[in-house]
Amino acid sequence: MSAAVIEATGLTKTFPMPAGPVTALRNVSFSVSPDEYVAVSGPSGCGKSTLLHLLGSVDTATSGTLLFDGRDISTLPDAERSRIRLTQIGFVFQRFYLLPMLTAWENVELPQGEAGVSKPERRARTAELLDYVGLSQRAQHRPSQLSGGEMQRVAIARALANSPRLLLADEPTGELDQSTGEQIAELLDRVHADGNAIVVVTHDPAIAARAKRQLKMRDGEIVAGAPA
Amino acid sequence: MNSFHFAWRSLFRQPVRAALAIAGVAAIGALLFDMLLLSQGMLISFRDLLDDGGFDIRILATPSTPISGPRMADAAATAAAVEALPEVDAVVPMRIGQARIVGPDSVNLSLIGAVTSRRDAWTVVEGVDLDDLIGNDDPPMVINRNIAEELTLAPGGTVTIRSECTERYSVLPTVDFVVSGIAEFPFDPVTQMTAAVAMPDFDRACGSVMDEADVFLVATRAGEYPEMAVAAIQRLRPDLHAYSNDQLVDRFQQVGFSYFRQISTVLATITLFFAFLLISVLLTVSVNQRFAEIAALRALGFSRRRIAGDLLWESILMVGTGGLLALPLGLVLAIWLDRILKAMPGIPSDLHFFVLYPAAVILHVALLAAAGALAAAYPVFLASKLPMASTLRNEVVG
């Protein structure tokens, strides 16, 4: 196994609540290597999304360390963590979060522009990605003109826009019917097959079953499939 | 897609909302612009009126305005002495009194007596000036358009007046005048009845030769500074009060219609605060509605600075477009408001309350930009401090 893209050690996350602090993650340790496809599953409230947010440096852990490419990103300033998210990590959300005023093309092109990619490169990459997710014909459509599955495919293309080393997906089929969900799962398989590391959070056993490695969580802890 | 382009698309994602917000800013901006025009308009207009008269200095007996204060004695000698100053080109002694045109439809008028040999304080628009009327037994008089229209008078017509220009209590005899021309008097209010006669004829109408003046109008020589001439006059006659046009404008600023300058400041402040409040509310509600979208953008790697820049541009676009529309709208509104205010009694018809000047446009832009930037501050703060994880979590749960 090659060096881990991301390596979590003893991650704990506690949320202050009016009724007292709630610990969502307890001492979680695991790593993801560059060619891995990891599925995290478990009941609602078990800490799956919290773990994904920590991995994507969207949130910071109360304690523990998180190494991205061997670098501790939990202590980095916000601007640097933003830069890592922009260029090294791709995010796919349950609710897609496509920008409604932009076309599919513009949604995919947006992160590239932010990363400073030149216009010709952006054009080529956007066309390639929309073709990759099978939406070349829908490039000029706005999200409101797309179906749920199409929106999620655009969201995956957007997540891949800057060729990230790690793709994080939070319940990517949660808003979709079974058939469309399967299409998205197949697309994720293809993304993984093309050499991307993926961590997908899901409570859909069928989706989880597609991953090479499955982690099960309960009460903020990984109870099965934890790394050696 | 840069921040500007992104903000443009963001703002106009809901065209109706954007159009309404811009319309609101335009209306408020127009009001602000008008208040800025009002704050200096009268002073600029008053200054123009003074300058257009062709005289740089006014000499009065007291610091009070002409007519309300005492008159200056030895007018002829004083005028000659002042005119002899090297800085001075011409001096016109002037008397201002009240008179009535006698008849069943008698008319009250302001009667001006002036030494007319050098230059006049009025502009003849029909007929001829006082000195140019030849071959008539009665003394000449120029009247303004209001008298001409009220009494259907034209050059060549005659009027009989009874003056009320002294403190004498006996009723003065009437004097006949022939109308030599119709003139425009720069400080005439819209409904003012004004007539002017030569100083000897004014004395005749007043029943005695008084050799007095209410005011001396002084024109400085070309190339001379009026302030230097004022100083020279004050050295010559320290008992008199000489004012350059600038000094008169300063005095006017302190007393005349300062209410409108004060009210313009108050209304401009309220308007700005109103604009700030409304833009701030619109942007805050807009940001609140887009929390999940902003959190997602942050999760995708957009920096806080970028998010703040987008919102700031959105505010600038909203305020900028509204502010630009406010300029023509404000000018139209200013014409309407000016017409309303000019109905005030005693306002010279050529004096305007709202006058366009470059600094007003610059100030308007600066104030609106400041209001827009301040209004964006809170939503920008909200957006840039938005906790990504909890927002995304709440959105999914919600």
Next chain:
Amino acid sequence: MRRRFALLLTTVIALGTASLAGLQPAPAPPSGDVADILVSRQLLESQDLAVGDLIELAADPDGARARAFRVVGSYEPLPDPARFTQQRLEVRLHLQDMVDMLADPTDPQSSESVSAINVALHDPEGELEFRRSVFGRVPGLSVWSTVRGDSANPFVVLEQFHLAIAIVTILASTAFLLALMVMRSDERRETAGILRLIGLRKGRVLTQVLIEGVIIAMVGAMFGIGLALVAQDGFNQFFQWRYDTALVFVRVSPKVAAQCVALAVPLGVVASVVASWTLLRREVLALLRR
């Protein structure tokens, strides 16, 4: 206490109005020759006068023929919007005292003269007839009406000016209010969809919006009136201090408050309904679609 000073008076009021040149120093008058005089509050304060002080008043700029008066009180000049920027240095004295002071010794008629006679007509409409009648009887007299038309009344002009500003403010507020309501409706798109989905009629949803609009508009109007009540004191105090006048610049009268509510409530309701109607026109599923 005897005060001797010179200053310009803006006006002297003695049943009629005339201009006086000023107060001038003069020898003390014999006792018993001191007439009573009222001075304006502004004059009292600016010259540090007190009731009981003796002052000398002259019509002539050089102080000739000055007469002594005793200050028996002060008064607040009638606030005049056309003159409030002027310092009201005024006195009031008996007409005969003023005539005596102004009389020209060389003009025997002057002690029998007044500047003007104010006449109140039984029928103000008969002004023209009265003018012609007086002119026919005494050709030397000038007669003119002191009734000002609305167009030349400073109060009316100011009211029109402020009304115009209020109209623009209302237009701007309406635009902003509509924009806010459109956003608010959009925010509640899903709720509207759910209510329609469970079988509520459009009219029922609209009634709910209407009630909300009325409540918001009422509360907003009340808040606005409260804010205006608080602001009016500050505004009046500032301008009264600035111009040393008793003139009231801002007054939130019941009529103004009623106008405010009468404008705000329908405006709020219409804005709510218009904004909501754009949502309710859509199909239920379109409302629920993300």
